Every structure is written in C-alpha cells, then in structure tokens.
Amino acid sequence: MNIKDTVSKIKSGKQSCRELLDEYIPVILDGQEKLNTYITLLLDSAKERAESLDARIAAGDSSGDLLGIPVAIKDNMMLSGTRTTCGSKILENYISPYTATAVGKLIDAGAVIVGKTNMDEFAMGSSGETSFFGPARNPNDPDRIPGGSSSGSAACVADSQVMGSLGSDTGGSIRQPAAMCGVVGMKPTYGYVSRYGLVAFASSLDQIGPFASNVEDAARIFTVIAGFDEKDSTSIAPGESDFVRWVHEKGMKLKIGIPREYMGGGLSGEIHNRIADTARRLERSGFEIKDISLPLTKYAVAAYYIVAPAEASANLARYDGVKYGYRTPSPDDLLEEYKVSRQEGFGDEVKRRIMIGTYALSSGYYDAYYLKAQRVRRLMERDFQEAFGDVDIILSPTSPTTAFKLGEKTQDPLQMYLSDIYTISCNLVGLPGINVPVGKDSAGLPIGAQLIAPWRCDGKLLYAARQVEKIYE
Amino acid sequence: MDITQIEKIAELARLHLTEKEKKEIPEKLTEILEYIDQLKELDTSGVPAELEQSGNLRLAEDIVDEFGKIEALTGNAPDFGDGFFRVKKIIE
Numbered sequence: 001m002n003i004k005d006t007v008s009k010i011k012s013g014k015q016s017c018r019e020l021l022d023e024y025i026p027v028i029l030d031g032q033e034k035l036n037t038y039i040t041l042l043l044d045s046a047k048e049r050a051e052s053l054d055a056r057i058a059a060g061d062s063s064g065d066l067l068g069i070p071v072a073i074k075d076n077m078m079l080s081g082t083r084t085t086c087g088s089k090i091l092e093n094y095i096s097p098y099t100a101t102a103v104g105k106l107i108d109a110g111a112v113i114v115g116k117t118n119m120d121e122f123a124m125g126s127s128g129e130t131s132f133f134g135p136a137r138n139p140n141d142p143d144r145i146p147g148g149s150s151s152g153s154a155a156c157v158a159d160s161q162v163m164g165s166l167g168s169d170t171g172g173s174i175r176q177p178a179a180m181c182g183v184v185g186m187k188p189t190y191g192y193v194s195r196y197g198l199v200a201f202a203s204s205l206d207q208i209g210p211f212a213s214n215v216e217d218a219a220r221i222f223t224v225i226a227g228f229d230e231k232d233s234t235s236i237a238p239g240e241s242d243f244v245r246w247v248h249e250k251g252m253k254l255k256i257g258i259p260r261e262y263m264g265g266g267l268s269g270e271i272h273n274r275i276a277d278t279a280r281r282l283e284r285s286g287f288e289i290k291d292i293s294l295p296l297t298k299y300a301v302a303a304y305y306i307v308a309p310a311e312a313s314a315n316l317a318r319y320d321g322v323k324y325g326y327r328t329p330s331p332d333d334l335l336e337e338y339k340v341s342r343q344e345g346f347g348d349e350v351k352r353r354i355m356i357g358t359y360a361l362s363s364g365y366y367d368a369y370y371l372k373a374q375r376v377r378r379l380m381e382r383d384f385q386e387a388f389g390d391v392d393i394i395l396s397p398t399s400p401t402t403a404f405k406l407g408e409k410t411q412d413p414l415q416m417y418l419s420d421i422y423t424i425s426c427n428l429v430g431l432p433g434i435n436v437p438v439g440k441d442s443a444g445l446p447i448g449a450q451l452i453a454p455w456r457c458d459g460k461l462l463y464a465a466r467q468v469e470k471i472y473e
Numbered sequence: 474m475d476i477t478q479i480e481k482i483a484e485l486a487r488l489h490l491t492e493k494e495k496k497e498i499p500e501k502l503t504e505i506l507e508y509i510d511q512l513k514e515l516d517t518s519g520v521p522a523e524l525e526q527s528g529n530l531r532l533a534e535d536i537v538d539e540f541g542k543i544e545a546l547t548g549n550a551p552d553f554g555d556g557f558f559r560v561k562k563i564i565e
Contacts, residue, residue, distance in 0.1 A: 080545075097545035191529060236529050302509045313486060320487070322558050324549035334561045339489035351488060355479070355502060358486040369509070375517035381524050414504055430526055455526055 003069055003163055003217045007110075010057070010068045017050035017057070017068030021112055024070045024161065028114055031159045035137040037152040038115040039075045040083050046070070046114045053110060064110025065224055072165040074153045075116040076123060077103050077208070078197040086199045087121040087131040087149075090319050090326045090345030100197025101232070102166060102208045102225040109224045114162060117152030121347045122316065123173055123201045125149050126419045129410055130349045137406070138181060140445055144403040147177030150211070154181040157211045158446075164212040164221045168198055170205045171304050172398075172423025178211060178435035179398035179448025184218045184465070185211045187423075189456050190430035191236035193222075194229030202311040203234075205304075205427040215436065215465045219243045222458070238458065246459040247466045254464055256282060257292035257391030262422050267400045270441045275397050278438050278449055281471045282395075292387050292394070296380045300424045301417055303380070306360050306373035307428070312350075313357025319345065352413065381429045388454040393464045396422050398435045398448035422450060432458045436468045474503045 001009075009015045031037050053068055073079065076086045078096035085091045099107070106113065118136040120128055128151025129135040136151040138144040139159040146155040150167030154177035157165050167174040169187035178185025186209045193208040200206065210221035223244055228237035258279055263272055283289045321327030321341030328344055331337035346354070360369035387394065399419060409416045426433040432455075435448040449468055453461035479499050483490045490498065540546070552559040 094549055095545070097542055097549070098540075190526075230533070233531055233533055234529070296515075299512055299515060302512050305505060305509055306512070317487070321551055322560055323546075325551075327551035331561060334563050335487075336489075337561055338487045342487055343489035343491065343494075346488075351494070352498070352501060352505075354486050354488060355482055355498065356505060359482050359502075359506075362482065362485060371522050372512055372517060374522040375520040376512055376515055377524060378520050378522070379515065379517065381526075385525075413501055414508055417505075430524060 002214060003066065003220050006069060006163065007065065007067050011062045017053040017112065018047065020068050021046055021050040021070055024114065027159070028161045031139070031156065031161045034142060035139060035155050035159060036134055037118055037136050037156040037159065037161065038072070039085050039087065039118050039133050039152070041115040042082060042113055043115070046112050049112050053112070065220060066106060067110035069111050069164065070114050070162045071106060071111045072115050072117050072153060072156050072162045073103055073113060074119050074150050074165070074167045076119060076168060076199040077166060079103050079113060079116070082116065084116070084199065085133070086123070087119040087133060088346065088350070089132045092132070092326065094324055098197060101194035101229045103197065105225050105227070106166070117150070117156055117165060119151055120149035121350050122199070122312070123149040123168055123170055124312070124349050124353055126172070126176060126416050127151070127404070127409065128177070129406065130347055132347060135406060138403045140182060140403065143405055144445070145180065145406055147180030147399070147403065149173040150177050153211050154178050154183055154185060157181070157183045157213055164210055164217055166208055166225070167211055168206055168208050169427065170201050170308060171427050172420040174209045174211065175423045175433055175435040175448070175450055176399050176420055179446065180403040182437045182440070182446025183211055183213055184215055184434065184436055185209065186218050186222060186434040187426060187432060188222060188226065188458050189432045191234050192226045192238050192458060194227070194232040194235050196229055196231035200315040202308040203315065204311060205308060207427070215462060215469045216244060216247045218434070219247050219462045240459065243459055243462055246462040249463045252463060253286065253288070254392040255288045255290060255390070256393050256395050256464070257290050257387055258395050259292050259294040259297065259387070261294050261297035262396035266418070266421070267397060268402065271397045271400070271402070271447050274438055274447045275395065275449055278468060278471060279395060282467065285467065287467070290391055292391060294383050294387060294425070296376070296383050297425065299376055300380065300428060301421055303373040303376045303428055304424045305356065305417060306369045307377070309353040309357030310360045310370045311357070313354045313361060316350070316354055321345070349413070377428045380425060384429050384431065392460065394452040396450045396452070398422060398450040402441050402443070402445035402447060426452055431455055432461050434461055434465045436465045437472065438468065439472050474499050474506065
C-alpha cells in the first residue's frame with residue numbers, strides 16, 4: 001500500500017497510527033539485527049508519538065499528508081533531544097540541540113520517526129562501510145553493500161521497515177544506494193530543501209532528498225520537505241507546492257537524451273543493456289530518444305575530489321573537542337588536544353579527505369586546485385545547458401555496477417570514488433536527479449536508472465521517473 | 474607527496490598522524506592527486522569560478538536571534554563550567 005492509501009485508512013479510522021506502527025516494529029527490529037540499518041532506534045518515542053497522533057485524530061484533527069507514516073532519517077540530521085552521530089566516533093554522544101527544518105516538516109505533516117539511519121562517516125563513502133558503527137547491509141544480499149553514503153536510509157526502505165526516509169546527496173549518496181537497494185531515491189535541485197540542521201559536509205553540493213518504494217511516495221515526501229527556509233542561505237522557493245500532480249500527469253511528450261559518455265567503458269554489460277532496453281521501451285511508449293554528448297563527464301570525479309574535500313576540510317575544522325564532540329582524555333596542551341582528538345575521533349576516509357582538502361586550499365595551491373575545479377564546474381554547467389537545449393530529460397545508469405561485496409573496495413579509495421561517476425555531475429551543477437529501479441540483474445541484484453532534469457525542473461523529473469517506473473511494474 | 478609535505482598538511486589540518494598513518498597516507502594521497510591532476514588538460518582561462526545559477530545566494534540580515542536553549546548547547550561540551558568551555562592551560 002502506498003502512503004496516500006495508508007493515510008486515507010488512518011484518516012477514515014480503519015487503522016490507528018499505533019496499530020500501523022505496531023505492524024512495522026517487528027520488521028524494524030528484525031532488519032536492524034540482520035542489516036544494521038540504524039545507528040539509533042527511536043521506537044519508544046515513536047510509540048508515544050503515534051499515540052498522541054491518535055489522540056489528536058480522536059479530537060477531530062486528522063490533518064497531515066504523512067499522518068501516522070513511519071519514516072526514518074539519516075543520522076546527519078538533527079532531531080531535538082536525539083543523538084546525531086553522523087556515523088562518526090567524534091559525534092558518538094552528540095545530542096541534537098534543535099530539529100532540522102526538513103525533519104520538522106516531516107513531523108508537522110504527521111510522520112512518525114522510528115530511527116536515525118546508518119551512514120558512511122560524515123557521508124564520506126559509497127558503500128556505508130566507513131560508518132564508525134559498522135556497515136549497513138543490502139537487504140537483497142546481506143553479504144553486499146547497500147551503497148552509500150545514505151546506506152541505512154536506502155536499506156530500511158528496501159527492507160520495508162519504513163514507508164520512506166530522508167537521505168542527503170553530496171555526490172550521489174541518495175541515488176547510488178537507491179540503485180544498489182532497488183528503491184526510488186531523489187536528489188532535488190540544489191536549494192529546494194533546506195539544509196538547516198543537516199551536518200555540513202560539502203556545502204556547495206549537499207542536498208537532502210527522499211527515499212521511497214515508488215515514485216509517487218517519493219514525490220509526496222519531497223512535497224512535504226521542499227520549500228524556502230530563511231535559515232539556509234542557499235535556500236530557494238520551488239515555486240510550486242504540489243509535486244505529486246506531476247506523477248499523475250498524462251500525455252506529456254518528452255525528448256530523452258542518453259549521454260554516450262555514461263554508456264561506455266567501466267559500465268557493466270548487464271546494466272548497459274537494461275538502460276538501452278529502458279530507452280527502447282520509452283520510445284515505444286511515444287517518447288523521443290536521442291543520443292547526446294556531455295564531453296566533460298570524465299572530469300567530474302576529479303573536480304568533485306577537489307571541491308568536496310576542500311569544503312569538508314573547512315566544515316570539519318569545527319571538531320576540535322572544545323564545544324562539542326569527542327575529546328582525547330589527557331592531552332599535553334591545547335594544540336595536542338585538537339590534534340589528538342581529531343586523530344582519534346575521525347576515521348581513515350574522513351582524515352584522507354581532510355588532508356586532500358587542506359592541501360587543495362593551502363597557500364600556493366588554491367588557484368591550481370579549488371579555483372580550477374570551480375571553473376570546471378562552470379564548464380560542466382554549460383555542457384548541461386547545451387544538452388538541455390536539445391532534450392528535456394537525461395537518462396543514464398545510476399551506478400556502473402550493481403551492489404558489490406562488503407570489503408571489496410575498501411582498500412582502494414579511487415575505485416570506490418569511481419562508483420559515483422554517473423551521479424557526481426548533478427551535484428557539481430546543482431541539478432535534480434532521481435534513481436528509479438529497472439529490475440534486477442542475473443544475480444538477482446537491483447539495477448537503477450538515473451534521470452536528470454534541468455535546473456528547477458523537479459516536477460518534470462518526477463513525471464519522467466513515473467514513466468520509467470510504469471515500464472517495470 | 475613526501476613525508477615532509479604530509480606532515481605540513483597534517484599540521485595545517487590540526488591532525489595528529491600515527492606512525493602507521495604516516496606510512497600509508499602518502500601513497501594513497503599521491504594516487505588521488507595524480508587522478509585529480511587530469512583537470513590540467515582543460516583550458517579554463519576566462520571561465521568564471523562560479524555557477525551561473527549561484528546568483529541565488531543571499532546574505533542573512535545581521536540580527537541576533539535568541540536561541541533560548543543554552544543548556545542544550547553547553548550540555549554537549551566535553552568540559553563546561555562557570556559559563557566557560559574549559560580547555561588546557563595556554564599561558565604559562
């Protein structure tokens with residue numbers, strides 16, 4: 001059952017919020033044990049919350065588009081009074097002093113938050129394996145990674161532990177795990193969802209978005225969380241208040257471009273064939289398919305691994321063991337306190353990126369690295385503008401492979417980085433993108449198709465996503 | 474990247490490095506930096522260093538807004554007392 005029908009059932013009195021939650025709790029507990037999807041479970045507060053919603057309904061107020069819906073949030077988003085660890089030892093005992101705007105909007109819409117999901121440490125990773133709390137696992141095969149960095153948020157939806165979740169996407173961290181787990185995951189236009197209360201990683205790239213088991217539910221959650229927020233200086237008003245209507249739109253013709261750079265070397269044969277097949281079926285449904293080129297694609301990962309670490313090294317400078325976070329027990333002096341607290345509190349991948357970022361921003365290197373990468377982003381923006389002058393939507397694979405085995409790429413950071421090759425450009429240019437499941441490969445692992453829309457065309461993106469979803473229903 | 478450079482960056486990043494990290498980090502960082510260097514192939518002269526759409530950024534008004542929950546903030550400090558965040562003595 002989708003979110004809309006579930007909410008109708010609650011509103012009509014056929015099921016209480018508590019009854020609905022009670023159906024999910026055993027699935028959550030079982031999933032947590034098998035898949036390590038959460039860093040913090042919030043089942044006691046969820047029960048209280050469901051009961052207070054039931055009391056509210058009994059008193060005649062049954063408002064809320066997500067009334068009673070069990071959801072989870074990535075553990076880099078604040079929920080006042082709960083732990084926000086960001087998957088890191090350095091924030092192991094950090095208690096959120098306030099609630100993130102996007103999370104507050106979920107609550108205002110009546111959602112019941114059941115837990116804070118596992119993730120790569122500070123969202124730095126593509127497999128969930130850099131989490132201080134151990135990796136989450138893929139529900140399709142627990143020996144495989146669920147993708148990352150929003151590993152738990154993707155896995156808990158795929159495992160039917162919740163009806164939706166929030167993740168954050170800096171280089172593909174929503175879309176790539178959605179592809180690996182076989183669910184819908186959307187990265188909205190940069191600025192459409194407030195990041196107030198989201199732990200900052202790379203501020204010019206970070207964006208919050210929804211996971212759900214279908215496009216309509218994703219659109220519904222997105223409608224709830226989108227909107228202008230004064231507290232985020234990058235926030236922009238979406239200019240429309242209902243994205244669900246796009247999912248039910250009919251007959252709109254689209255010209256869909258397939259960038260040849262996304263279909264070449266390094267892409268698994270089975271995924272290639274599935275995307276080509278998806279395109280053929282869209283063509284049969286009346287959409288025009290066009291071969292296009294995004295010539296700068298091969299530079300995306302390189303630009304990203306300057307911009308993201310540079311911004312991360314600045315954002316993570318705040319973790320010094322003074323105002324909050326882990327502090328080493330007995331340092332010799334203040335400088336030692338900073339350095340050893342950070343050495344002990346951060347994991348290997350986070351330290352690696354802080355080092356790269358500090359180097360890229362250090363005196364004498366700024367122009368050659370950060371400034372250069374920023375200029376490349378502008379060139380990539382022109383690439384996309386040119387492509388979108390000709391097509392309405394871009395279709396590509398989300399990831400070059402299906403879910404790989406735990407431990408397979410942990411010793412080779414560069415190979416790990418390349419698993420985001422198709423998702424990174426969206427973040428560098430601020431475009432909306434979405435993963436839609438397009439069946440499974442011969443090993444039974446989910447394959448994901450990515451759609452990319454022009455800037456601020458999130459509605460059209462959801463329309464296109466629904467068309468792809470229909471093919472595989 | 475040699476160990477002197479690594480140590481200098483670690484100092485700037487306020488990161489203590491263990492002996493094991495000093496051995497492992499240079500190789501991995503060098504590999505990543507070599508990969509990043511392919512950007513040099515691109516001619517970016519005259520290209521603005523910002524996206525066209527980033528004109529949407531705005532500055533907040535410089536107005537103090539009461540947060541109201543001081544304990545929720547100070548409660549996260551490793552060592553807080555008498556209204557101060559306490560750290561190691563810095564003056565002899």
